[in-house]
Amino acid sequence: MKNMDRLFVLKSLMQHRHLKNYLEIGVFNGHIFFRIKSNFKIAVDPDFVFGNGRKAIKLLLNPYNRYNQYFEKTSDDFFAQDGPRLFQNKKIELALIDGMHECDYVIRDVEHTLNHAAPNAVIVLHDCNPLSAEAACSFKEWNYPGTWNGDVWKAILYFRSQRKDLTCFVLDADQGLGIIVKQPATTLLPYDKEQISQFTYQDLALNRAEWLGLQPSDYFYDFFKIGA
Numbered sequence: 001m002k003n004m005d006r007l008f009v010l011k012s013l014m015q016h017r018h019l020k021n022y023l024e025i026g027v028f029n030g031h032i033f034f035r036i037k038s039n040f041k042i043a044v045d046p047d048f049v050f051g052n053g054r055k056a057i058k059l060l061l062n063p064y065n066r067y068n069q070y071f072e073k074t075s076d077d078f079f080a081q082d083g084p085r086l087f088q089n090k091k092i093e094l095a096l097i098d099g100m101h102e103c104d105y106v107i108r109d110v111e112h113t114l115n116h117a118a119p120n121a122v123i124v125l126h127d128c129n130p131l132s133a134e135a136a137c138s139f140k141e142w143n144y145p146g147t148w149n150g151d152v153w154k155a156i157l158y159f160r161s162q163r164k165d166l167t168c169f170v171l172d173a174d175q176g177l178g179i180i181v182k183q184p185a186t187t188l189l190p191y192d193k194e195q196i197s198q199f200t201y202q203d204l205a206l207n208r209a210e211w212l213g214l215q216p217s218d219y220f221y222d223f224f225k226i227g228a
């Protein structure tokens, strides 16, 4: 059994679900982005942590990197300025959302991605399952370089409460891998945005499994009907 992390999930979905067109929001040094094999790869980050040297090395290691399109800007600016043109004819099939880990940003990133997504698209969110109040703090409170998951978990709770057209759950792997697909929800939680904004890390700790739809990592194979 492979160690399940975001790279494994993304690669498996590309291989077994034939998802190609890839968007990554929050790319950092390209640790994941440069490994993706697709001829339509979009990188969005206001602060890329790589230059031409690293790009050249990554091109040698993975020839698909010649197709990379880089947008060094916030995801909000990207969707406002570039999204409509870029995704007019090519819809997003696979996305990793891993930018600003604050609930409102994550909700916007997911909603904007959904607007340009194919019916069979899969959205993967990193950092959905913080294991301490420190890791779940706000960006302002973050004590760099400690782990920072922020309150991405509140975005998961929002989609599990408000979007009956979406299936949303979290795999218990790699700091919580959120999965969102355009498939009607089987159950909806009862919370609105205002209530969710008032919840604390302690509330999450008491309701973790239900609020996140937390699933063992092997559930990935069952849900997507992929042989382990």
Ligand SMILES: C[S@@+](CC[C@H](N)C(=O)[O-])C[C@H]1O[C@@H](n2cnc3c(N)ncnc32)[C@H](O)[C@@H]1O
Pocket: 006, 024, 025, 026, 027, 028, 029, 030, 031, 032, 044, 045, 046, 047, 048, 073, 074, 075, 076, 096, 098, 099, 100, 105
């Ligand atoms: C955790 S890192 C991404 C790691 C990368 N996805 C990986 O898996 O290795 C988060 C990145 O989000 C970027 N970021 C912060 N605010 C953002 C925003 N508003 N839009 C897009 N990216 C943002 C940061 O510059 C940082 O590089």
